[in-house]
Amino acid sequence: MQFVLTKKEGNLAWIILNKAEKLNALDSKLIEEIWESVEQYEEDSETRVLIFTGSGKAFSAGADITEFTKLSPIDAWKFAKKGRGLMDKIENLSKPTIAMINGYALGGGLELALSCDLRVAAIEAQLGLPEINLGIYPGFGGTQRLTRLVGKSKALEIMMTGDRITASDAEKMGLVNKVVPLSSLEEETRNLALKLAEKSPVILALLKEVVLRGNDSPILSGLSMESLGWSTAFSTQDKNEGVSAFLQKRKPQFKGS
């Protein structure tokens, strides 16, 4: 890996975009390396939570604009599919994902954060989808994911103006889950990840599936998926463990079976 650092901390995996001098701009190589890292941790049975972040002053300033000068429309379509494909892959991981937004999260950088389940941002971070200022619009899933997250009106405001928003404003509109000082960002993110790592991985995977697919469906279909998934939970050892632990007044130890 040239532009991605990875590290494991027990059952947490960190994927760190490491092209700080270019504000972790997502070029084809970086996208491929993130893809590889994600696959590695998806397969790793020890890993329970994935955390994405950036080195330096940016989470990521988006797709690498220098690559745009030589893209034909067909190349652009392929590039968008590659970037969007990565975001789809991250969103659909069975393991929980957290974006730790340490600085700028713009364009494809914000789209990467949007594909994660949860977002924790530093107060100093700035978020936005400034593609409109380049004469394009977001192409790595932002038009759809941001709209579903914050509603059509706010999403259109962000995409039409291209203005950057503060982490506090992002929190107010539900775009980030938590805002903390940069100095405690890593600790707060780790604590959140550790909390998720204690839950049953099999039930978290089921929950994600029901929420994601339900979000794409009419409510009656979503509610039906909820009931089916809920009853499936009763076939797991983790449900037995959770209920027994409650009744025995002890902490559950979930194994993921």
Ligand SMILES: CC(C)(COP(=O)(O)OP(=O)(O)OC[C@H]1O[C@@H](n2cnc3c(N)ncnc32)[C@H](O)[C@@H]1OP(=O)(O)O)[C@@H](O)C(=O)NCCC(=O)NCCSC(=O)CCO
């Ligand atoms: C993020 C900004 C506002 C930071 O500004 P500043 O602090 O002044 O830092 P810079 O000098 O601009 O940046 C340092 C260095 O990084 C290069 N860089 C920054 N962003 C990109 C990028 N997206 N692609 C390629 N290179 C980038 C910048 O050119 C500098 O390199 P030097 O060699 O030192 O000149 C500011 O950088 C900014 O506005 N960036 C662009 C944000 C953006 O428009 N993102 C959307 C991209 S399109 C997209 O994501 C499509 C997918 O939907």
